[in-house]
Amino acid sequence: MPDTQAPAPRTTPLAAVHKDLGAAMTGFAGWLMPLRYGSETAEHNAVRNAAGLFDLSHMGELMVAGDGAGAALDYALLTEASAIKPGRARYTMICAPDGGVIDDLIVYRLTESQYLVVANAANAAVVAAELTDRVSGRGATMTDLTDDYALIAIQGPRSAAILAGLTSADLDDVRYYASYPATVAGATALLARTGYTGEDGFEIFVGPADAVRIWQALTEAGQADGLVAAGLAARDSLRLEAGMPLYGNELGRDMTPFDAGLGRVVKLDKPGDFVGRAALAARAQSAPSRELVGLAGRTRRVPRHGYAVLWDGEPCGTVTSGAPSPTLGKPIAMAYMAPAAAAAARSASAGGGGERLAVDVRGRAEPADLVPLPFYKRPARD
Amino acid sequence: MSVPEELYYTAEHEWVAISDAVARVGITDYAQRALGDVVYVTPPAQGTRVTAGDPCGEVESTKSVSDIYCPADGEVIEVNPEIDEDPGLVNSDPYGAGWLFKIKLDSGDQVPPGLLSAAEYTALTAEEQ
Secondary structure (H helix, E strand, O other): OOOOOOOOOEEOOOHHHHHHOOOEEEEEOOEEEEEEOOOHHHHHHHHHHOEEEEEOOOOEEEEEEOOOHHHHHHHHOOOOHHHOOOOEEEEEEEEOOOOOEEEEEEEEEEEOOEEEEEEOHHHHHHHHHHHHHHHOOOOOEEEEOHHHOEEEEEEOOOHHHHHHOOEOOOHHHOOOOEEEEEEEOOEEEEEEOOOOOOOOEEEEEEOHHHHHHHHHHHHHHHHHHOEEEOOHHHHHHHHHHOOOOOEOOOEOOOOOHHHHOOHHHOOOOOOOOOOOHHHHHHHHHOOOOOEEEEEEEOOOOOOOOOOEEEEOOEEEEEEEEEEEEOOOOEEEEEEEEOHHHHHHHHHHHHOOOOOOEEEEEOOEEEEEEEEOOOOOOOOOOO | OOOOOOOEEOOOOEEEEEEOOEEEEEEOHHHHHHHOOEEEEEOOOOOOEEOOOOEEEEEEEOOOEEEEEOOOOEEEEEEOOOOOOOOOHHHHOOOOOOOOEEEEEOOOOOOOOOOEOHHHHHHHHHHHO
């Protein structure tokens, strides 16, 4: 019998820290990651009210560099990478020639000729291979630096206050979606004011040898403010409240950005060809076959991935992600719905409801309301 | 990991306290830790007949839903009135205030067949980890 065991999951530089904290660990995209340290609801609430500390070292870090890097990424990705100012970042996607989404990404332009592309752990290998292929012969090289980076995120309204004392950077100079080389706890780091929670926060790219020291320094500095370690469970409920898509749920290889309601990331007006242009240009002309909507449950049973959305008892869509919302105090879900049903449900919900919209939760129709995305927006900063 | 000596257990991680031909049922500390924060419990309805080994309700946590398996034959005579409003009791006090329902046992005063002792349940969970 051939040995069909999967390779052992990879561990991050913070593995011993998670063990000491008593984290419940889970396999995720080939990595052993902390799912939760105690109560994921408490971790979620801490991020909304104070701050949470996340190990995101499983993400892929792909460096595209060279005189032609900007132009090469203009071709490889949906965004006009060459138009990103050095020190700024953009959310974008990499698509196949048929317009299908291979991954969603953040691109950080570090300098004139260096771009750091951060990919989802599950897709990092595929994105690395595609980028290598697409930048070839265009005056740029792709180097997979995933093993050379640990990634720690601090997210929540107290993030800047906690980080300020540990970093050489003046955080007022680091705007949202900007990156800034600095030191953190004395170690060389790249600070990025990006995140996946809907709160203010920083993603800190550091060398693996510095990860533990930086984690401990932040933990100590954040104690008085209520900083807690937060795992992947909280990360998922936070991004859902913030209306952010998750590749594998809202995004996949079998859909274009238009199908996900994210046509805004397709820069059809940028000069030059890019992978997927023809297919996406055609797709942009046709009416969407479905719409991504937000649902808020009226009962406490949670709509989950794959459950049918019902309008007048008839299936008209499918839930892509669902979870209890600690902030809203009710279950929330994102779902794809047929546009006609979505429009009808939208006016019904705006008019006070009725019971026509529901989700089939394991055999029982649970009434829901169609609500605008995002479910949660952080209060404006002064 | 708490496994009270005086209780009986099932392989599906329910505990059973038996007294005066009535079984009080809940889920174990092992189960509540694995589930994470419990957000909703659907216990079997009062008055229903239940059969050992059959799914008879659900415990829903933030990330998953698990069936509750009935540990013994009988009739559900009471459901924990606190559990609908405060499902977190399952996490905070799984053997006490987090109890789920009571069965009037067909087996009367006899311990129903197929239940595990604390030692047997401990051994089972050690294997699963």
